[in-house]
Amino acid sequence: MKSSIKLFNIFGISVKIHLTFFLLPLFFLVMGGIKSMVLVLIVFICVTMHELTHSLVAMSFGIKVKDITLLPIGGVASMNKMPDNPKQEFLISIAGPLFNIVLAAVLIFVFYYAPWMPESILFRPTLGNTWLHTIALVPWINITLAIFNLLPAFPMDGGRVLRSLLATKIDYRKATRIAVNIGHIFAIVFGYLGFAHDNPLLIFIAIFVYMAASAEESHVNIKETLKDFLVKDILNPQYTTLNKETPLSKVFELVFHTHQEDFPVVEGGLLVGFVTRQDIIRSLHATGPNETIENIMRKDLPAVSPEDKLVIVQRIMEEKGTRALPVAKGSLIYGIITLEDIGRVYSLLAHRH
Secondary structure, three states, X not given: OOOEEEEEEEOOEEEEEEHHHHHHHHHHHHHHOHHHHHHHHHHHHHHHHHHHHHHHHHHHOOOOEEEEEEEOOEEEEEEOOOOOOHHHHHHHHHHHHHHHHHHHHHHHHHHHHOOOXXXXXXXXXXXXXXXXXXHHHHHHHHHHHHHHHOOOXXXXXXXXXXXHHHOOOOOHHHHHHHHHHHHHHHHXXXXXXXXXXXXXXHHHHHHHHHHHHHHHHHHHHHHHHHOOOEHHHHOOOOOOOEOOOOEHHHHHHHHHHHOOXXXXXXXXXXXXXXXXXXXXXXXXXXXXXXXXXXXXOEOOOOOEOOOOEHHHHHHHHHHHOOOEEEEEEOOEEEEEEEHHHHHHHHHHHHHHO
């Protein structure tokens, strides 16, 4: 996620903090003093551990977790996919809230028997004048986090739990639509309460919930529409290749005359690199039209197979931050596939659902 600062790595996962996060402790410092700010930081340690629990369960199912980003409204674990198996999605989704409940139970047990924690403070927590009041709030905040995350609506964990349970009985797309619609209802309720009580945080949460739920529905619709299609089903047999000595000026001419904007680079009929539209534009500004393709071509983009599913190709494009990929078997080039090619398939078929 852009505008984020890396804090540390744990279990191969990069934990980052978004720049906007710093507004939250600053706000509480101004409004409630140092104890409020410290409490916010403790809460986000719990949120990080919540997301880490999700991530570790996901990794146990072979799902790659790139990073965890802390935002003012919580944490986000960036996974390369969510499992198609409803049982796995259930276990991944429920893991975070269960962690908060277990942590709260452990803290209440420890605090209850701690001689320095009065029972009156533990079971009637308020952000009072002492640090004991602040510490006593931590288990109850974890319980609140668990309850909020278990709301049966996207994008909360409860929405994924609900979908996973529904998906064992009905179509995955329908299960998603139900959870998304509930998410929209919660967003409307949050928005109403926010305006009624002049609470900008609730309004912000309402907007986030509505947009995230809609994005999930769109993602699932695309995935379900494309799942039965392979690269070879839409592969254009007409494509232009480049050799390593081709100057950028020649490539620019090809873009205008062939309407192709991304090019495989071949040598002896075999794929040796790939040049994207972004590479061409960037190099034209940086080095000029006489630069050769050999100096700007990319070797880090994986080639996809004609037998690969379109949903897999789209996921690779998202991970690599590119809109086009070469299609090859081994080093034998078959063509290119672009995000626009995939988009056309979805546009033609989406109306069926």
